[in-house]
Amino acid sequence: xxxxxxLLGVFLGIVVAVGLFFVNKYWVTPAxxxxxNASGNFPQAPEFSLTSLSGEKINLQDYRGKVVLLxxxxxxxxxxxxxxxxxxxxxxxxxxxxxxxxxxxxxDGPEPVRQFYQTFxxxxxxxxxxxxxxxxxxxxLGLPTSFLIGRxxxxxxxxVGLTDPSxxxxxxxxxxxxxxxxxxxDFRTVGYTATRDIQTSTPEEVNSVVPGVDVSKLNPEELxxxxxLLSQQKCTCGCGLTVLKCRQVDSSCQASLQxxxxxxxxxxxxxxG
Amino acid sequence: MRNLxxxxxxxxxxxxxxxxxxxxxxxxxxxxxxxxxxVVSTRAFLATDAAHPGQTxxxxxxxxxxxxxxxxxxxxxxxxxIPTKIEFDASPAFKVESVVYPHGRPMKFxxxxxxxxVYEGEVRLGSLLKIGSSAKPGSYAxxxxxxxxxxxxxxxxxxxxxxxxxxxxVVPSSVPLKPANSEIFRTAKMK
Numbered sequence: 001x002x003x004x005x006x007l008l009g010v011f012l013g014i015v016v017a018v019g020l021f022f023v024n025k026y027w028v029t030p031a032x033x034x035x036x037n038a039s040g041n042f043p044q045a046p047e048f049s050l051t052s053l054s055g056e057k058i059n060l061q062d063y064r065g066k067v068v069l070l071x072x073x074x075x076x077x078x079x080x081x082x083x084x085x086x087x088x089x090x091x092x093x094x095x096x097x098x099x100x101x102x103x104x105x106x107x108d109g110p111e112p113v114r115q116f117y118q119t120f121x122x123x124x125x126x127x128x129x130x131x132x133x134x135x136x137x138x139x140x141l142g143l144p145t146s147f148l149i150g151r152x153x154x155x156x157x158x159x160v161g162l163t164d165p166s167x168x169x170x171x172x173x174x175x176x177x178x179x180x181x182x183x184x185x186d187f188r189t190v191g192y193t194a195t196r197d198i199q200t201s202t203p204e205e206v207n208s209v210v211p212g213v214d215v216s217k218l219n220p221e222e223l224x225x226x227x228x229l230l231s232q233q234k235c236t237c238g239c240g241l242t243v244l245k246c247r248q249v250d251s252s253c254q255a256s257l258q259x260x261x262x263x264x265x266x267x268x269x270x271x272x273g
Numbered sequence: 274m275r276n277l278x279x280x281x282x283x284x285x286x287x288x289x290x291x292x293x294x295x296x297x298x299x300x301x302x303x304x305x306x307x308x309x310x311x312v313v314s315t316r317a318f319l320a321t322d323a324a325h326p327g328q329t330x331x332x333x334x335x336x337x338x339x340x341x342x343x344x345x346x347x348x349x350x351x352x353x354x355i356p357t358k359i360e361f362d363a364s365p366a367f368k369v370e371s372v373v374y375p376h377g378r379p380m381k382f383x384x385x386x387x388x389x390x391v392y393e394g395e396v397r398l399g400s401l402l403k404i405g406s407s408a409k410p411g412s413y414a415x416x417x418x419x420x421x422x423x424x425x426x427x428x429x430x431x432x433x434x435x436x437x438x439x440x441x442x443v444v445p446s447s448v449p450l451k452p453a454n455s456e457i458f459r460t461a462k463m464k
Contacts, residue, residue: 076422077429078385106431112353142428159286161428162383 042154043200045147046136050127053114058127066248067175068149069101069168072129072140075112079162080144085118090172091124097176106128106143135206135251138199141272151180157189158198167191210244211251213260226267230260302323312423312430317415317439318454325446327406329370333457334359334437336396336419343419346377346390353433359398361417366408370401373462382426399462408443415439434451
């Protein structure tokens with residue numbers, strides 16, 4: 001009886017070990033590494049100009065040739081705070097090889113950020129973010145959100161949420177190894193927090209009276225007519241607003257964006273041929 | 274701390290699901306700085322079907338938090354956390370005398386060394402409304418906002434607020450009041 005129990009235990013142990021092997025091989029591993037964008041069509045990082053907490057200008061353009069980790073964060077965000085020491089270490093380790101980390105704080109004011117900067121011995125520039133910057137980078141849905149920009153100025157990875165430093169390190173090493181001004185077509189993103197779909201906006205889309213739709217090609221009369229058209233239609237997202245109003249108060253509403261863009265295409269076709 | 278995070282390898286699929294929900298919610302809501310995704314909705318109830326001029330009426334506000342999210346306690350455990358609070362618009366018919374917030378639940382997160390006090394699921398706040406002694410019979414709108422900052426296990430949403438609305442019906446003192454929403458008021462603390 002006792003021997004039977006021992007044999008059963010050994011058998012179950014083997015089953016569990018084999019099971020774990022296959023889980024590791026086919027379940028965990030594929031979830032952590034994948035080609036970020038099968039088409040290799042990585043969007044160009046929108047240009048921006050900010051002033052750091054210490055008063056220096058941060059122009060993204062000046063960072064061309066470097067690998068940039070652009071981190072949107074806030075002092076009130078626990079997961080953001082835990083990522084910072086990892087970024088400090090990465091900057092120390094890879095700064096001389098061409099890594100430049102830029103922190104963009106979404107706090108309401110700079111005071112808590114200054115305090116945090118000192119306490120956490122941050123060694124990379126931090127600037128106060130704006131809604132417009134967030135919109136240029138496709139809308140920041142939550143914090144932390146980090147973008148990895150290659151030496152050629154393209155966004156290769158976007159991570160939403162707490163991400164292990166090893167994930168960033170693996171991706172940074174991959175991008176640092178690439179020659180400047182050359183796209184990394186076989187870039188492999190790492191980690192479960194990576195989002196496959198990296199969307200950005202142009203300044204024309206962000207500054208538009210119909211946010212998300214570049215109306216700069218319309219003349220003033222056409223623009224007025226187009227606005228009227230959108231203000232006569234209900235948004236299908238359930239907000240109860242017109243498409244125009246919904247675009248203006250909630251620029252991340254996908255329903256109104258799709259409606260407005262479809263209407264714009266039709267409008268341009270009928271008015272400008 | 275890094276090891277703690279690495280230990281979560283086997284949670285990745287579950288977290289990925291949460292991530293998807295987070296993004297989906299965000300897309301349906303709003304991006305950073307333009308309102309913020311809504312993960313809390315509120316309902317307000319009075320303890321009676323109406324109120325008399327000069328009376329102190331009991332009000333309960335129920336805030337429902339989306340599963341998977343938590344919001345900070347009214348008295349957060351850490352000074353950098355944004356507290357949950359409720360604010361009411363001024364009204365000529367009544368005045369909010371007090372608001373009682375429940376204690377949060379201590380929760381441990383991988384990214385923090387000690388548990389923090391948060392609200393999850395449903396939060397019940399109690400409030401006392403002093404009806405003006407000169408308030409004329411009629412219906413008065415009570416409006417306010419429930420301000421919160423939500424996070425899930427791995428990311429945070431921007432601070433935002435949910436509207437709080439209720440209709441306060443003032444009737445003459447000669448009209449008897451009937452108890453209402455007794456189930457809610459059994460658990461909502463008023464003091």
